[in-house]
Amino acid sequence: MTDVPALVEQARAGRPRAVARLISLVEGASPQLREVMAALAPLSGNAYVVGLTGSPGVGKSTSTSALVTAYRRMGKRVGVLAVDPSSPFSGGALLGDRVRMSEHASDPGVYIRSMATRGHLGGLAWAAPQAIRVLDAAGCEVILVETVGVGQSEVDIASQADTSVVLLAPGMGDGIQAAKAGILEIGDVYVVNKADRDGADATARELNHMLGLGEARRPGDWRPPIVKTVAARGEGIDEMVEALEKHRAWMEEHGVLAERRRVRAAREVETIAVTALRARIGDLHGDRRLGALAERVLSGSLDPYAAADELIEGLTNGG
Amino acid sequence: MTDVPALVEQARAGRPRAVARLISLVEGASPQLREVMAALAPLSGNAYVVGLTGSPGVGKSTSTSALVTAYRRMGKRVGVLAVDPSSPFSGGALLGDRVRMSEHASDPGVYIRSMATRGHLGGLAWAAPQAIRVLDAAGCEVILVETVGVGQSEVDIASQADTSVVLLAPGMGDGIQAAKAGILEIGDVYVVNKADRDGADATARELNHMLGLGEARRPGDWRPPIVKTVAARGEGIDEMVEALEKHRAWMEEHGVLAERRRVRAAREVETIAVTALRARIGDLHGDRRLGALAERVLSGSLDPYAAADELIEGLTNGG
Known part of the structure; x- marks a missing residue:
């Protein structure tokens, strides 16, 4: 595991290899991505x-x-x-x-x-x-x-x-x-x-x-x-x-600069959320939850829209 | 509002205009879409x-x-x-x-x-x-x-x-x-x-x-x-x-027919769920929730990943 706080400190001191390593961590979606992002935020x-x-x-x-x-x-x-x-x-x-x-x-x-x-x-x-x-x-x-x-x-x-x-x-x-x-x-x-x-x-x-x-x-x-x-x-x-x-x-x-940055931050958050949701849905392939919903749709006891509602519900509650 | 049960009955009796009307209702994402799908499921x-x-x-x-x-x-x-x-x-x-x-x-x-x-x-x-x-x-x-x-x-x-x-x-x-x-x-x-x-x-x-x-x-x-x-x-x-x-x-x-239909139903549910989630996220543009999250990201008190988590949480709980 990379020592993120040390890396951030080195990057701020102008060490190019530390900057490169941080960018690799964020663009590669490493397990430490969230740690890096939390350290960078302030x-x-x-x-x-x-x-x-x-x-x-x-x-x-x-x-x-x-x-x-x-x-x-x-x-x-x-x-x-x-x-x-x-x-x-x-x-x-x-x-x-x-x-x-x-x-x-x-x-x-x-x-x-x-x-x-x-x-x-x-x-x-x-x-x-x-x-x-x-x-x-x-x-x-x-x-x-x-x-x-x-x-x-x-x-x-x-x-x-x-x-x-x-x-x-x-x-x-x-x-x-x-x-x-x-x-x-x-x-x-x-x-x-x-x-x-x-x-x-x-x-x-x-x-x-x-x-x-x-x-x-x-x-x-x-x-x-x-x-x-x-x-x-x-x-x-x-x-x-x-x-x-x-x-x-x-x-x-x-006040345009602040407004542009607000829009940008909102778009960034939105992009991450959509990406995360799609990944979660992708993970459900072959999952017993989606499989069980599909069975109920097939049997006619549930329509696909009601099934999608249940799927979305399940995505956030412990998905 | 269309009388959905009557329409379904007419469609089953072989009335082409009733079939046409039902397809228009489902492909046009009408407000009655869910009612139609629930009626068709069984x-x-x-x-x-x-x-x-x-x-x-x-x-x-x-x-x-x-x-x-x-x-x-x-x-x-x-x-x-x-x-x-x-x-x-x-x-x-x-x-x-x-x-x-x-x-x-x-x-x-x-x-x-x-x-x-x-x-x-x-x-x-x-x-x-x-x-x-x-x-x-x-x-x-x-x-x-x-x-x-x-x-x-x-x-x-x-x-x-x-x-x-x-x-x-x-x-x-x-x-x-x-x-x-x-x-x-x-x-x-x-x-x-x-x-x-x-x-x-x-x-x-x-x-x-x-x-x-x-x-x-x-x-x-x-x-x-x-x-x-x-x-x-x-x-x-x-x-x-x-x-x-x-x-x-x-x-x-x-057992291939049943399996293919299970996969198909699962994909259908998934497609509807993804579409619904994207629509919900789209609705959040200009919404005060996304705006408030963006402000916190801008101020550095929240990183965009943590903000995305909160956004996803909000999408299902009363989103």
Whole structure:
């Protein structure tokens, strides 16, 4: 058995192997999962979580890496969670991304973790919040969650963030594509990366136009800014950080940050509950209780709905 | 409110509109669903349920129609459930199939019902067993469940049947294709339809070979027979009925029928329970209980697993 309190203490002291071990314990649903989560609970809730999403090729890893550099310069401890909901066979691209991150590998103030869909139970929607909680409790002040592509699971993961950044690049994700992918609803900050390329202004203009098409904003509403960057050269990164900090300040001023975190916590609890209930029902296969109910349904003495009621009753009372 | 007992009585007297109304009540999750299910419970469990599956074009509807004719000749009341898990936009093909069934439209001993995936809640896996239960309680002695294509949902629906018939046609679903589609595991009886076409013998031979490749059967095990038919001309249909009746007799002799129905009833109860639990959790969104738990998670006084435990507790105790 792992000494959880010692491990948590080491993680808070910035020891990367302790952080790695804790994340493995929570994503692997180890028998000590609950002990770990109970130990982390009073320590978390302090990190600012930024989600970065966008199609492959827009420069997410480069932008993430540049953001890490900027926040490190501000003296903040940074955690990076790189989530790849595609198959493990996208390892090639991921490896390339990791290389771009390698400048931070020896910095004890930065913790970088990749996460694939392979996890069991509820998949990423289940594992990502747990990993974020570990990084948070370990003392990361900023957590950057980078996801590949824009699909439903990415949108779900974006909902884990305090601030969601959507990245585009000229000629790749133009306005129509963005609208189709549903990203016009999730971005708090938009970044047009590779802004030195042809079409960057057109992409920004089109995006600006589409963001304006939404319903009328009330005074005080947040209007997502559009930042132009050339992340590979570090250009526009200060402006990006400034946009993030502005959004954070706006959220705090309007009570939005607390509300988002409440919704997030509720969703986390709900996901764990659904997962636990499904597992309990799965355990009942071949169980004499379900078997006995099935017999009564077969004999006609009980209808399947009444049987389901009894099953649910049994799930919680000593299930 | 519908007078459920009167409706059930009319359905048992063979009134097709009463059967239709009952199926609508159970598949639409009406407020009277439970009343209907409770009324049906003591009346069901008598029908012999035959599933027919196979790729589009193998002649499923023609075969089903020929089977209806054969069972009607034996004086049995027959129910047909035509399940189309594809989109409602496949209506054209479905309409064509219905036309082929039209010879039975005026026969009061036959009830034909189409079912698409549109249903809410658990979809077809949820709605199909309920509809089968209505037909069973209404006095159908044989229920033919015809599904389009072979995919996971079809396999699930096949598991609702006492006997599963897999249809192939020469040059369409040859052995390798069949193996890929997973149908070598689900068939109790195989039918090579359009047996007057070139390649029918080769298809039957290849299928026979592949069925023999499975693990060694013990004495008394069921070896799925392969029947050749030309359903459009009624050829081979008597042999198909004979194969079905042999399988049914074998199942009764070896206790397999009772066991299959137990498994089926257990799965039905489980599906209803999972659906009900998910609905209850869905109802909790914005509920003060989940909100209060989320607050405690945010404040660090409770970890999300302990919160999920409390949520599950609350779901059953007055949830």
